[in-house]
Amino acid sequence: MTSARTAQMTYVDPPPARLRVVPVPRYEPEALESGSGVREPLVSPPRQPVAPPRPEAVNIEIRQFATGAVKLVLEVMDRRRPIGQLGRVALPHISDQFRVLLAAGSATRSPASSTLLRLHSQSSRPDAAEVTVVYRRGDRVHAMGARVEKRLITMPAAVPAAPRRKQWRWMLVAVTVE
Incomplete structure (x- = not known):
């Protein structure tokens, strides 16, 4: 290199x-043996695997x-059963809701029947659960x-x-149909 290319550095300060x-x-920690050049990487201890929910943990009765x-x-x-049969699984206002819904629709049965595809239940309390359903009718989901x-x-x-008896039973209390 020539001296013309090397410049003198000047400091501002x-x-x-x-x-x-x-x-x-x-x-990284020091190696266990002083002569070994290989060091173990510093990592956190492996986490204990979380067990998936047991089938008995899901409330089978609700499902x-x-x-x-x-x-x-x-x-x-689908008009394959009469509305009166809802009374054994739903509160009276649910039957009324479907009575109005079916009266507003056509008088004939729809050509395609409904098929349950997926049901998910999520307990909100020990005595209550939210249920989401996906079903198919014809080509539509x-x-x-x-x-x-x-x-x-x-x-x-x-x-x-005979006297009437009281019994705790699961009942539909609300239904929203899309």
Whole structure:
């Protein structure tokens, strides 16, 4: 290199009288043996795997009731069952809701029947759950939402003179159909 290419460095500020060198922090531990050049990387200990929810942790009773009740609702919507049969799984206002819904529709049965594709239940309390449903009617896919609760229901007597008894049962308390 020629001296023409090397230029004299000029400082704007005078160089400090003393330089302080701060060591870089170590991010890896020292090797176990001093002679080995291989170091273990510093990593956190492996996490314990989280077990998936056990099938018994899911409330099977809610799921079974919801599946049966939704199938019954779909059959009523298809006019394969009478509306009166909703009374055993739904509160009275649900039957009224479907009575109005079916009266507003055509008087004939729809050509395609509904098929339940997917049902998901999520417990909001021990005695209540939200249910989401995906079902197919013909070529179209529809959705339905429902709420089920455990209610104290007065059961009809087995014989007319016998007293009526009360029983806790799962019931549909709300249904939204798309």
